[in-house]
Amino acid sequence: MFLAACSGGKDTGKQKDNGGTTGKAPDQVLNVLESAEVPTMDSVMAQDVMSFTMLNATNEGLYRLDPDQKVIDGVADGKPVPNADGTVYTIKLKKDQKWSNGDPVTAHDFVYAWQRAIDPKTASPYGPYFMEGKIKNASDIVAKKKPVTDLGIKAVDDYTLEISLEQPIPFFDSYITFQLFYPQNEKYVKSQGKDYAKDASHILYNGPFKMTKWDGPQATEWVLEKNDTYWKANEVSLKKINFNVQKDGQASANAFEAGEADITPKLAQPAIIQQYEGSKNLLRYTEPSIFWLKFNEQNSALKNVNIRKAIALAIDKKALTDDVLANGSIPANFVVAKDFAFNKGKDFRADTGEYLKTDKAKAKELWTKGLSEIGKKELTFNYVGQDTAAAKQTDAFIKDQLEKTLPGIKINLQNIPFATKLDKENKQQYDILFSGWGPDYADPMTYMDLWPSTSGQQHMSYKNPKVDQLVKDAATTLATKPDERWKALQEAEKIVLEDDAALAPLYQRSANLLVADKVKGLAHHGFGPDYSYQWIKIVNTK
Known part of the structure; x- marks a missing residue:
């Protein structure tokens, strides 16, 4: 699934319940900040x-x-x-x-x-x-x-x-x-x-909550209330959840400190995260979410493999994760996440390579070669990213890396709301696009079936018959042969990245969000929706 950018240690997925003190029963109302609107219900x-989490x-x-x-x-x-x-x-x-x-x-x-x-x-x-x-x-x-x-x-x-x-x-x-x-x-x-x-009054619900306020995809606030017709309604403690969109990480932290927010969006700005290092309110976990740059091969320059490789190699991923993000995220030289998919207890990444590692010297060499092959001295690309504060910071870093490393490249940044970015991605209205993917189910195929030319979610005009066949084999003739299936998917990943540089992987994200002491039972997930709210209970802390 497509990922929203952040607003500015691995565990099981449960927020630890440290209990609470007794006293007057607290109101079962939760206030949540999100970094993006809900595109559809x-x-x-x-x-x-965002949509999948609200539907969940x-x-x-x-x-x-x-x-x-x-x-x-x-x-x-x-x-x-x-x-x-x-x-x-x-x-x-x-x-x-x-x-x-x-x-x-x-x-x-x-x-x-x-x-x-x-x-x-x-x-x-x-x-x-x-x-x-x-x-x-x-x-x-x-x-x-x-x-x-x-x-x-x-x-x-x-x-x-x-x-x-x-x-x-x-x-x-x-x-x-x-x-x-x-x-x-x-x-x-x-x-x-x-x-x-189209809005909250035109939907039916059969889950833990029902949406009582939502004015559609542009809405920056919405409300969920307990659904009394849910079959496990007696196990749902929360009566109401208020959601508000806040795209600035510092503003989210300020709202949290003021008691106006119980859960913040995933934070990405180092200065904010550092304020909470060691705090019991900072929930951190590694996600199997990968972020990358997509190349639209309808652009004739990006049809050239050396141009694509040059861009992929020119970005210092370690500087991006250590200095810009500084939130526990790690450089990604792959598209299938680490510590996510296992065969006989062995991680998919354990016996396969890493590809497109940062190499600025090689990037310059390939860039010069690519320009010569297409008969150009300069290239300008429209780069589409998201409009959160953290996304703007990340995109500015990437622009700086490319323009300082590759002579004659110019990057025009376009930072837009999440739903608008999704629309541009679907219509391939971009040259380079910052995107990310979170798994939909527990298998490497959730990443690898993006890249065949027939994929409904590729949106890059990339085509390699070998990749098409390998992914097809993994889904069909090798479906009941786990070892051979694994190898086919690993080979396909190698071709997509090392041979073709169809995209430029950047990092595997670490999530950092603030959760109030009184909130117990927040569940986060490794695939599908980000969170489940139905097990949350507000407890006394004084």
Whole structure:
């Protein structure tokens, strides 16, 4: 999923509960600051971490992640039951699930949502990308060779689903937790027409909270309230969550100090983070989130591999992570994160290389060669980044690195809101774009299926038939051969970076946010949504 920039030690995902003192019961109201707006609340149209996190709070799919990153039941009543070859799963549903309008949540709601996501008429940015080659007939539906009703999901009865796959999926359990697979109430969605999910009053909810205030994608504040129709409502302590957008890290810290915010956005400015080093309020953890520069090969200069390699090698990643970010992030010479995907207990990164390490001398050499090959002496690129204070600082550093290292390059920075940046990325309206990716499920494929020429999330016009084939093999013929599958994905990563420099990886992020003493039970996740709020409880601290 696409990541929002920050506003300015690994653990299990749970915020430690140190208890609290007794006394008058505190109000169960949480005040949260975020660094970006919510682009959409339509689960079929979502493609970013902000939307997925809010959907995770207000809706529920078949399964969800618990605070320890384990897959637990949501609407499903028990684990999925596979057939002998792992290509068909049967899932029973609970019969007491309700939408916020009182309607029952049934198997038909899942069938409708999945079909809507894959329907070419919907133009879902994630549906085809996420289902093609995995869910039965998804590719043929996208190609308009089969009707949406042929998608590999059917309601055996009101409370039984049957999901058919093109081939076994090794990561099916985590895959099925994703927000794209949430149910939608067909009668309600159709009754709203184009107004569906345009604001808080045009959405139904079946999760821990319901959105009672949100004026749409441009809104800088929104409110969640406890959903009393949720099946585990008795386990949800919070009554209300107030969200406000704050893109300046220092302003977020000031609000936290003043008691106006209980949780800040992820902070990126070193001076702010250093103020809280050693503080019990600083929550820090390493994320499997990778940030990189994307190159739009519709630009003729960026079609040249030496130009791309020169740009990738010219940026001092260690200076970026140590001096600019200074938040625990590490240089990334890879696209599959460290300490994320394991085969037989071994990290994906353990027996593969690192690529495009900083080398300014080599960068200058390749730059000169590339300019000669395309017959240019100077090049100007439009660089698109986000509009938070930390993003602007990072982008300014990258601009300075490139312009001081590569003679004749000029970088025009364009810092814009997150939703606008997503739109430009989807439409390839950029030359160079600062972007990032957080995993959608627990497997290296969540990074590697971005790079085939057929990927619905690439948006770079990059094409290498070898990469296309290796990733396809890993998803099909090698699906049940973990060692060979691993090697195919590792080889594909090497080609994408070392051979082609299709993009320039920059860093793997460390998250740093401030959490008030009174907030217990915040869960953060390694894939899918950033957080779950349903286990939070406000406790007395005095």
